[in-house]
Amino acid sequence: MNVPNTWVCWGGGNALDTGCYAQTQINTAVSDTSVVAxxxxxxxxxxxxxxxxxxxxxxxxNLSFELNADDVVFATVPFQG
Structure with missing residues (x-):
């Protein structure tokens, strides 16, 4: 998730690549779902x-296709069994 109005730039950039990108933050949620598809x-x-x-x-x-850009990070929970 982009953080509004927070840009970071690396180097001088050029006409094709300014070298700037939006700051991001991790968007978290608690879920009881056990399958991510x-x-x-x-x-x-x-x-x-x-x-x-x-x-x-x-x-x-030669195949090309768009990838979904969302990442899912799972917390490590110790096995209790």
């Missing part, structure tokens, strides 16, 4: 969302 990628749809094609083991494939 994110995204699955079905790489059989690497050419099209509408047609599935199996990948072969001999060629290299």
């Amino acid at each position: 994110r995204t699955l990628a079905d790489v059989g749809h690497y050419k099209s969302l509408y047609t599935k094609e199996s990948l072969r083991s001999d060629p290299w494939y």
Whole structure:
């Protein structure tokens, strides 16, 4: 989570990269949920969302996709059993 109006800059920057970024803080919550699920990628749809094609083991494939940028940090709780 970005902290409003708190920017940090490293170096002089340039036209493509100012070298500045927003300060962040950890957003925490207590939950009784025991499973965290994110995204699955079905790489059989690497050419099209509408047609599935199996990948072969001999060629290299260039695949690109967006990743979810959220991190989940779990507290360590000693086992009581």
